[in-house]
Amino acid sequence: MKAFNVHKGKVAPLHRANIDTDQIVPKQFLKRIERTGFGEFLFYDWRRDQNGQLDPGFPLNHSRHKGASILVTGKNFGCGSSREHAVWALDDFGFRAVIAPSFADIFANNCVKNGVLTIVLSEAEVAQLVERATKHEDYQLTIDLQDCEVRDEHGFSAGFQVDEFTRHCLLNGLDDIGLTLQHEREITAYEAVHPAPVRLVS
């Protein structure tokens, strides 16, 4: 997993609530067996018209948001399907963090596994960031995972909460399968007492 420490980057606003993973990456792109190259499919049906041309009205297509690495969006972001392809698409497109008033559980989990930070701020704080990102050319935020703080150069700053173990993994870019395998002895001991039912084996 990619480590996340302090990140400064451009902000793209997409102020809609309940953006589901079907919008983040539509199903026609889930047939690929690779883990890379999903960036071009991000928000595909919103970014592109029926003929595949970019829609200039969609926020991520604005030239001022080109190269953005922080997405600011509405509540319940990532709801619906468990497809990790949604996170792969955000990551491959260049996003290192998503800020929203709330996230769907499976999506937030998938982000952590890929070194993408999800930050929960209040509706009011998110609205403020959206306004600034819309108003200021080249609006940037600094996300500091050491201090758990988001700040800009115009006086905005807000703290955020993150599970301490998740923070530790992100800061150090740890492979959590490796961490679980450190408990090999306990897993084996558990399995000795709880063998697979005969029927599952047969």
Place this chain on the structure above:
Amino acid sequence: MVSEAEGQPPLLYIDLHLIHEVTSPQAFDGLRTAGRKVRRPERTVATVDHNVPTEPRGTPITDAIAAKQIEALQQNCREFGVRLFDIDSADQGIVHVIGPELGFTQPGMTIVCGDSHTSTHGAFGALAFGIGTSEVEHVLATQCLPQRKPKSMLIKVAGELGPGVSAKDLALGIIAKIGTDGATGHVIEYAGQAVRSLSMEGRMTLCNMSIEAGARAGMVAPDETTYAYVKGRRFAPRDWDSAIERWKALPSDANAGYDAVVELDAAQLSPFVTWGTNPGMVVPVSERVPELSAMKTDAERNAARRMFEYMGLEPGKRIEHITVDRVFIGSCTNSRIEDLRAAAKVARGHRVSSKVRAMVVPGSQAVKRAAEKEGLDQVFRDAGFEWRESGCSMCLGMNPDILQPGERCASTSNRNFEGRQGRGGRTHLVSPMMAAAAAIAGHFIDVRNWEFRN
């Protein structure tokens, strides 16, 4: 629980891991890259469901990328020794249909799958939840998952559902009440008389839609209905008496505390129809698409405007005046034998409207066989429905079963998101009875007023 080390999330042992073609290839690649094995192949079960065509089996898969994904699963199962119910298997079907039907799903188990509708298996009193591909790899490699304990929510449904009101309507009624993120961070326990009275199929429909309320898992305490369903299934426990004894200890204590409690009266529920682009945008069939003035905030009004435009609906339109082009009866929500019986009862002796194309996609080969044995296929065919092979089909349109832009569909699936059933497609979620009635009438109609024929 395998371990609870200081400063780390508890490590949860996974009793059953279900996999399918779409969310597993990258996980197997990860194992290969790291030189890891599947730790417990005997606790892992695979099938193909998401992108399999529902044309007669044996028809070549024309989508080369889909075919490659199916081949990847076949290859991975061979290489890592995982049991696969392949496309030509008599037991193939939607992963959340075949798990229970073959008896893999049992009370008290921890069950995961790279699919958000894994919550379905909670109907048996199992802790079952959807995971991403990285977690699929984690479970393949370790048979464990680090998991923080979720919050708990009790949803208690008093009374009985009325005639024409199904488990699907109960699920939609709950989402209407608590919202699509109402249960985020929680595991739901469904209880109360109306839940107790549901069959296992109904309980599966209810638990299936837990994720549509934001909950990763939903469960029903096992009882005699549960035991009767599991008994005699192919992978059910051999030592039945000791299994029953274990399962009887599973229900929550009468005085158990919950982080949240929601109460509903089943008698107040009607057949529901969604009008918007998330499952929370839902009203009784006898009502109308809401007016903008009914929305509380600017954000809600803006979201509703987008939905009206996408769905091609005017505020205030009567639901029964909405015509449909397509009808889909199927999906892990509503494709089991009882769902098909309910739809067939409505369809019997009627004809699908000349303006509607309607299809029935059984959840599994076993459901298909059972339905054919009862003659349900003939009822559907006589009425003008297409009778197809099993798979996820038009629930998410990864196979060739999709809506064309602007087409409107009455669907028994679980998500009405934009483009879910095909780009530009307009989905209204309903119960199997309501879908069959819409196919025949050509528009939504209250199934409580249906003229049943023999």
